[in-house]
Amino acid sequence: MSSTRRRIRTSSLRAAAVVLLCGTFIAVIAVQGQQVYLQAAAPEDQFGDVTLNQHVTLDNGPVVFNHWLHRAKFTCRLCHVDIGFAMVANGTGINAKTNEEGFYCGACHDGKRQFGNVTVFASCRQDGVAKADVTCSRCHASSKTTRKYSYREFTAKLPKARYGIDWMAAENAGVIKPIDVIDGLSIAKQRINNHAELAIAPQVQWFTGIHFSHELHTKWNSCELCHPDIFPTQRDRAANMSMYQIANGRFCGACHVKVAFPINGCNQCHANGPMWVNGPGWIM
Amino acid sequence: MKRYFLLPLTLLLLLCLQALAQTATQPAGVKKRRPLPPEYGRVVIGQNVENAQLAPVVFEHWIHRSMFTCRVCHVDIGFAMKANGSGITPVDIQRGYYCGACHNGRMVRNDKTVFAGCGLRDTLADEQRCDRCHSYGKSVKSEYNFARFSANLPRERFGNGIDWEKAEVQGLIQSTDFVDGISMKRNSLAVQKDFALNPKVESMPDIIFSHKKHTVWNGCELCHPDIFFGVKKGTTKYTMVDIFEGRSCGACHSTVAFPTMDCQRCHSKPVQQ
Amino acid sequence: MRKLAIFVSLLACGFLWPLRAEGQSASQTQANTAPPHQTKGGLAADPAEQQAFQHEFDDVCGRTQDAMLLTKDELKDLMRRCDALVPKLTKLDETQRKVYKRRLEQCRGLFAYVLDTKKDSNK
Numbered sequence: 096m097s098s099t100r101r102r103i104r105t106s107s108l109r110a111a112a113v114v115l116l117c118g119t120f121i122a123v124i125a126v127q128g129q130q131v132y133l134q135a136a137a138p139e140d141q142f143g144d145v146t147l148n149q150h151v152t153l154d155n156g157p158v159v160f161n162h163w164l165h166r167a168k169f170t171c172r173l174c175h176v177d178i179g180f181a182m183v184a185n186g187t188g189i190n191a192k193t194n195e196e197g198f199y200c201g202a203c204h205d206g207k208r209q210f211g212n213v214t215v216f217a218s219c220r221q222d223g224v225a226k227a228d229v230t231c232s233r234c235h236a237s238s239k240t241t242r243k244y245s246y247r248e249f250t251a252k253l254p255k256a257r258y259g260i261d262w263m264a265a266e267n268a269g270v271i272k273p274i275d276v277i278d279g280l281s282i283a284k285q286r287i288n289n290h291a292e293l294a295i296a297p298q299v300q301w302f303t304g305i306h307f308s309h310e311l312h313t314k315w316n317s318c319e320l321c322h323p324d325i326f327p328t329q330r331d332r333a334a335n336m337s338m339y340q341i342a343n344g345r346f347c348g349a350c351h352v353k354v355a356f357p358i359n360g361c362n363q364c365h366a367n368g369p370m371w372v373n374g375p376g377w378i379m
Numbered sequence: 380m381k382r383y384f385l386l387p388l389t390l391l392l393l394l395c396l397q398a399l400a401q402t403a404t405q406p407a408g409v410k411k412r413r414p415l416p417p418e419y420g421r422v423v424i425g426q427n428v429e430n431a432q433l434a435p436v437v438f439e440h441w442i443h444r445s446m447f448t449c450r451v452c453h454v455d456i457g458f459a460m461k462a463n464g465s466g467i468t469p470v471d472i473q474r475g476y477y478c479g480a481c482h483n484g485r486m487v488r489n490d491k492t493v494f495a496g497c498g499l500r501d502t503l504a505d506e507q508r509c510d511r512c513h514s515y516g517k518s519v520k521s522e523y524n525f526a527r528f529s530a531n532l533p534r535e536r537f538g539n540g541i542d543w544e545k546a547e548v549q550g551l552i553q554s555t556d557f558v559d560g561i562s563m564k565r566n567s568l569a570v571q572k573d574f575a576l577n578p579k580v581e582s583m584p585d586i587i588f589s590h591k592k593h594t595v596w597n598g599c600e601l602c603h604p605d606i607f608f609g610v611k612k613g614t615t616k617y618t619m620v621d622i623f624e625g626r627s628c629g630a631c632h633s634t635v636a637f638p639t640m641d642c643q644r645c646h647s648k649p650v651q652q
Numbered sequence: 653m654r655k656l657a658i659f660v661s662l663l664a665c666g667f668l669w670p671l672r673a674e675g676q677s678a679s680q681t682q683a684n685t686a687p688p689h690q691t692k693g694g695l696a697a698d699p700a701e702q703q704a705f706q707h708e709f710d711d712v713c714g715r716t717q718d719a720m721l722l723t724k725d726e727l728k729d730l731m732r733r734c735d736a737l738v739p740k741l742t743k744l745d746e747t748q749r750k751v752y753k754r755r756l757e758q759c760r761g762l763f764a765y766v767l768d769t770k771k772d773s774n775k
Contacts, residue, residue: 345408
């Protein structure tokens with residue numbers, strides 16, 4: 096081989112190696128599911144909606160669960176601890192049979208339970224109700240979808256935050272009174288009062304620290320909701336929490352991406368100390 | 380050509396395998412799925428067995444613990460406390476050990492003859508009987524219905540949703556501690572004192588540990604020294620992380636006995652203000 | 653090329669090793685080789701020896717409930733008797749050996765544990 100051809104061959108091989116390396120790096124980041132950018136929050140009336148589509152049939156489409164409707168009436172703890180719902184779509188394993196046995200949705204949606212003067216409609220039944228009747232279409236999307244409540248009307252009187260509803264203000268003002276215990280479903284225990292307010296230092300120097308309030312969080316949650324799955328009980332185990340992980344629904348992101356106030360509003364958490372008081376504001 | 384490809388190929392392999400390893404294990408920071416009351420305490424035995432002719436076994440703790448104490452199975456019969464830990468083979472069952480100690484077609488319990496386990500002369504015709512245990516991945520109708528079973532039992536949070544201790548105190552279940560031909564005659568145990576354990580986090584109430592409640596079903600050798608080897612109280616240091624990962628208290632209280640997710644069941648002493 | 657292939661395959665093994673399926677039992681062949689009768693005594697064991705073993709085992713390990721009330725000497729004697737049973741395990745059939753090995757370990761372990769708690773006392 097002549098020296099020129101060898102040189103060309105060497106440089107092209109080198110180029111191929113560099114391309115391969117860069118491509119691998121990008122591919123691995125994708126494989127590990129790390130998002131490089133924060134996603135924009137959904138439109139306010141769709142924020143908190145969970146699509147359950149494990150058991151879609153011709154008659155019954157996916158279920159779109161509205162968080163805004165339920166969180167106005169119940170605490171997070173009731174559904175996610177007492178009833179046992181998972182915190183990711185399709186993570187619970189709900190099907191018609193479990194509903195009929197009184198688990199998950201069927202714990203309240205049994206056609207009998209009453210809140211105030213409203214009787215909660217029954218959810219899935221396996222006893223031959225194959226046709227999509229009115230009750231099915233209240234949850235399952237279909238051509239006959241009938242939703243009793245609309246976001247705009249339901250939340251008209253609730254205090255608004257910069258994005259969506261300010262649920263804490265709503266409760267403080269007495270506009271909503273979320274129920275925490277349901278007889279027959281919950282078993283009340285002595286309350287553990289954790290007043291630990293934590294100062295979390297961010298991983299980058301140019302951001303303000305986070306002030307985490309246990310007191311605010313335990314109003315609607317209890318220990319079991321976060322500990323030990325989402326936040327291990329020893330702080331050093333969660334030491335490497337990063338915004339990438341949070342944006343992907345881990346740690347704080349288990350709630351504060353799709354249901355509780357989204358992390359797009361940086362200064363709602365990064366509000367500690369005089370450094371960069373106003374933060375970078377909203378990332379939309 | 381070899382030299383130039385060696386480095387990127389190695390890096391590619393390393394990174395891909397690392398990604399694979401990460402996705403294979405569940406990452407921290409997400410909520411695990413909680414088993415439904417009938418699923419809690421389920422042990423799948425015999426997965427990943429070479430040359431397996433039958434489906435893995437699905438063992439349900441709730442039906443067995445309503446009839447026997449933990450000690451009968453885990454001390455007298457000798458079952459391990461982890462799936463696949465006992466190394467049970469059909470030959471063992473045929474000889475009347477492990478499952479075969481009761482599932483021998485002869486023992487009578489609650490006016491019913493306990494069905495026989497793996498038999499020496501089983502054929503395809505016995506498939507229905509085999510499926511009663513070897514049911515993993517199959518839809519086998521169980522003879523016992525959890526909803527009916529637990530309907531009248533006192534309720535508690537998480538796990539099976541049953542307060543087993545109260546159920547026994549009220550006489551709704553009778554857990555036998557002695558099985559003829561399997562257990563040996565023992566004197567009753569001298570009562571141990573209850574004691575308090577202090578948690579590291581100040582706001583958490585103290586734990587009241589009751590030896591009496593535990594020894595009613597377990598005896599001594601189930602826990603000592605395998606699970607708790609410290610001789611003097613306070614010498615063995617274990618943390619909640621150890622417990623959540625299935626060590627010390629978590630040996631039972633993560634998958635079979637009431638789960639440690641129910642903080643107040645152990646952390647029950649009021650905090651002294 | 654060959655060296656590269658060997659190197660890469662060794663590396664792959666090193667990374668995949670922690671991911672191998674857990675819970676593989678040692679011997680899980682489904683051969684029906686049990687003796688024709690299904691009683692506790694196996695054909696491999698001499699029935700008289702097996703009965704003697706059982707009797708001694710029941711006598712020793714039946715005392716676990718009394719462990720806290722025994723003296724140090726009594727506990728040491730029980731542990732000695734447990735140790736004396738260990739060589740006799742080889743005379744039992746495979747299943748009995750497996751079962752009694754674990755039961756003997758539990759039983760002896762408890763006596764040793766209780767003896768340890770009494771280490772500092774006179775009794």
